[in-house]
Amino acid sequence: MRSFSKxxxxxxxxxxxxxxxKLKSTITLLSLLLFLAFQLPFSPSDPGLKELAFKVLEExxxxxxxxxxxxxxxxxxxxxxxxxxxxxxxxxxxRMPKGNEVVLTEKEKNHLLNWLKQAGVEMEx
Ligand code: HEC
Numbered sequence: 001m002r003s004f005s006k007x008x009x010x011x012x013x014x015x016x017x018x019x020x021x022k023l024k025s026t027i028t029l030l031s032l033l034l035f036l037a038f039q040l041p042f043s044p045s046d047p048g049l050k051e052l053a054f055k056v057l058e059e060x061x062x063x064x065x066x067x068x069x070x071x072x073x074x075x076x077x078x079x080x081x082x083x084x085x086x087x088x089x090x091x092x093x094x095r096m097p098k099g100n101e102v103v104l105t106e107k108e109k110n111h112l113l114n115w116l117k118q119a120g121v122e123m124e125x
Contacts (some may be wrong), residue, residue, distance in 0.1 A: 046118070053115030054079060056108045057086075060097055083119040086112070092124065 057074040065072050074082060089096040090104070090112060097104065104112070117123070 049111075049114045049118050050076070050079070052111040056104070056111050060102050060104060060108065064098065064102065079115075080119050083116055083121045087116050087121045087123070091116075 054074070054076050057079060062073050065074070072082070074086075079086075086096075090109075113123075
């Protein structure tokens with residue numbers, strides 16, 4: 001009688017432990033999926049980042065460059081080649097956008113920074 005109850009106790013425990021394990025692995029799987037779902041839109045190969053940055057260049061930079069500096073009109077094709085220079089002018093030296101009339105919003109700066117990171121530009125500090 002005694003040994004029976006002991007056995008059933010350990011049997012119950014085994015079921016309980018199994019359930020806990022199952023629950024644990026389900027939670028792990030779910031959090032992994034959640035993690036991936038949140039990571040994906042910001043992953044470094046997101047082509048949307050470049051389009052967002054291009055919109056900023058087009059709206060805030062090209063209007064001026066078109067008239068003043070036609071060899072530096074940014075396009076989706078050439079912008080990667082200007083990435084380093086753009087980082088330097090906009091974020092390091094803060095020379096661009098030139099003058100006080102055109103101002104970048106925080107959102108626009110972030111669009112540029114996200115693309116610059118993706119383009120592999122080395123950033124300081
Ligand atoms: C109000 C006009 C104006 C706006 C707006 C403007 N630029 Fe410029 N940009 C210039 C002029 C003029 C030059 C060339 C003379 C100079 O470097 O100051 C220039 C030069 C540059 C250069 C080349 C610098 C070099 O010699 O290496 C880069 C890169 C640049 N701009 C990036 C940008 C970016 C990015 C934006 C938008 C966020 C922007 N510019 C907005 C007028 C403008």
